Amino acid sequence: MPPSVPDNFPSTPGKVKMERSNYFGRFASRWHSTASARLLSCSAILLALTLFVLFRMSLYNGADQYLTRVTPIPQAFKPDHVWETQVRQSCLPKKSEGLIVLVTGAAGFVGTHVSLALKKRGDGVLGIDNFNSYYEVSLKRARQELLEKQEIFIIEDDINNKELLKVLFDLIQFTHLMHLAAQAGVRYAMQNPGSYVHSNIAGFVTLLEACKDASPQPAIVWASSSSVYGLNSKVPFSESDRTDQPASLYAATKKAGEEIAHTYNHIYGLSITGLRFFTVYGPWGRPDMAYFSFTRDILKGKPISIFQGANKQDLARDFTYIDDVVKGCMASLDTAGKSTGSGGKKKGPAPLRIFNLGNTSPVTVPNLVSILEKYLKVKAKKNTIKMPRNGDVPFTHANVSLAHAQLGYNPTTNLDVGLKRFVKWYLSYHGLEPSLKSQRS
Numbered sequence: 406m407p408p409s410v411p412d413n414f415p416s417t418p419g420k421v422k423m424e425r426s427n428y429f430g431r432f433a434s435r436w437h438s439t440a441s442a443r444l445l446s447c448s449a450i451l452l453a454l455t456l457f458v459l460f461r462m463s464l465y466n467g468a469d470q471y472l473t474r475v476t477p478i479p480q481a482f483k484p485d486h487v488w489e490t491q492v493r494q495s496c497l498p499k500k501s502e503g504l505i506v507l508v509t510g511a512a513g514f515v516g517t518h519v520s521l522a523l524k525k526r527g528d529g530v531l532g533i534d535n536f537n538s539y540y541e542v543s544l545k546r547a548r549q550e551l552l553e554k555q556e557i558f559i560i561e562d563d564i565n566n567k568e569l570l571k572v573l574f575d576l577i578q579f580t581h582l583m584h585l586a587a588q589a590g591v592r593y594a595m596q597n598p599g600s601y602v603h604s605n606i607a608g609f610v611t612l613l614e615a616c617k618d619a620s621p622q623p624a625i626v627w628a629s630s631s632s633v634y635g636l637n638s639k640v641p642f643s644e645s646d647r648t649d650q651p652a653s654l655y656a657a658t659k660k661a662g663e664e665i666a667h668t669y670n671h672i673y674g675l676s677i678t679g680l681r682f683f684t685v686y687g688p689w690g691r692p693d694m695a696y697f698s699f700t701r702d703i704l705k706g707k708p709i710s711i712f713q714g715a716n717k718q719d720l721a722r723d724f725t726y727i728d729d730v731v732k733g734c735m736a737s738l739d740t741a742g743k744s745t746g747s748g749g750k751k752k753g754p755a756p757l758r759i760f761n762l763g764n765t766s767p768v769t770v771p772n773l774v775s776i777l778e779k780y781l782k783v784k785a786k787k788n789t790i791k792m793p794r795n796g797d798v799p800f801t802h803a804n805v806s807l808a809h810a811q812l813g814y815n816p817t818t819n820l821d822v823g824l825k826r827f828v829k830w831y832l833s834y835h836g837l838e839p840s841l842k843s844q845r846s
């Protein structure tokens with residue numbers, strides 16, 4: 406049988422394999438001359454095919470495990486009348502000139518607080534959240550209840566669901582997108598890298614695609630992270646400092662988000678503001694964060710691990726109270742400036758901004774623990790251990806002069822005051838101090 410590909414067809418440009426091919430042909434024809442050799446060849450082909458199929462299956466299962474462990478796969482989307490009514494009502498501003506904001510990650514920590522603040526001042530707010538199981542879903546449900554009481558509807562879906570976003574952006578002319586949905590956590594990135602790519606990169610691009618196609622395009626404010634400063638040792642961290650040395654995959658995906666934002670601003674005229682949050686804490690916070698998990702373990706009498714850096718140096722964070730961050734988010738929305746494009750076409754340059762939202766006064770982790778002990782009235786069982794090599798950085802410290810000048814940002818809550826409010830909420834939320842049950846913070 407003539408070969409389907411000429412013998413001298415190069416496998417890569419500039420390489421001709423004629424000699425090897427002829428040699429192989431002669432060798433093969435000798436093998437095929439006996440019946441036993443034919444049987445052997447068939448078995449070898451079968452074995453190779455089986456191994457190939459098994460290999461592909463293992464690859465598929467591997468990727469699937471990363472995507473489904475915390476992140477439900479988006480389903481096809483079919484709106485109905487009830488859904489449309491809920492969406493429209495939630496988006497209706499209660500004041501003239503009110504914003505219409507789509508908040509992603511609305512059942513998350515910062516998302517809940519920002520949604521409530523927007524609604525309180527009369528803006529229209531619609532949430533979207535996939536309620537993944539990275540931490541207790543019951544806490545996300547409790548936050549959702551808070552929002553529902555204020556007539557804020559949360560669509561339960563994934564930001565990667567293009568069909569849903571298309572329907573939504575056709576239905577509502579959002580003035581702003583407040584994008585807070587993310588796979589958070591610095592250390593978890595080593596266990597589940599795929600979920601960071603899925604939420605922080607693929608999810609962000611899916612949203613930006615929906616925004617750039619919208620007419621008119623909304624302005625976008627989104628959560629970057631102090632972690633982009635990585636191994637930067639110049640303090641305090643300014644927006645113009647280098648951010649090309651991420652210490653974790655989480656940080657790398659946030660940094661990628663900043664570059665992706667630049668692209669969409671440049672090509673499509675989207676107004677985009679990135680906010681570098683510095684270890685945000687407070688009532689309704691995230692149970693995976695140290696202040697929260699320390700509180701839980703101290704109350705249970707369980708030991709806590711306090712990490713130390715090189716030369717037994719205490720680690721420090723510029724812990725930032727939630728109410729200060731919310732003010733920074735609101736000011737960013739109010740000053741965002743318009744996107745200039747529509748339907749995927751840029752009409753002119755649009756704002757591209759990045760701001761630090763920190764507290765400007767770092768506190769060491771042992772000091773954080775002392776404050777918790779004071780308000781919990783319980784002594785912690787402390788194990789001081791060397792910082793694991795899992796993406797942590799030794800300290801963070803924000804310079805917020807840019808946010809102060811352009812947003813009027815001025816953090817006013819120190820860690821002592823903020824943790825006092827957190828502990829009060831924590832005890833109330835867990836029914837440990839019944840008299841406080843009705844209070845929110």
Ligand SMILES: O=C(O)[C@H]1O[C@H](OP(=O)(O)OP(=O)(O)OC[C@H]2O[C@@H](n3ccc(=O)[nH]c3=O)[C@H](O)[C@@H]2O)[C@H](O)[C@@H](O)[C@H]1O
Pocket residue numbers: 589590591629630631632633682683684685693694695696710711712713720721722770797
């Ligand atoms: O600003 C951000 O961009 C990030 O802030 C937050 O990350 P981090 O600053 O690392 O906060 P967090 O985990 O509370 O650890 C606090 C300190 O406790 C130390 N730490 C932690 C755990 C432990 O068991 N022991 C310990 O000493 C630990 O070494 C650290 O020194 C968000 O989680 C992240 O999503 C992102 O938003």
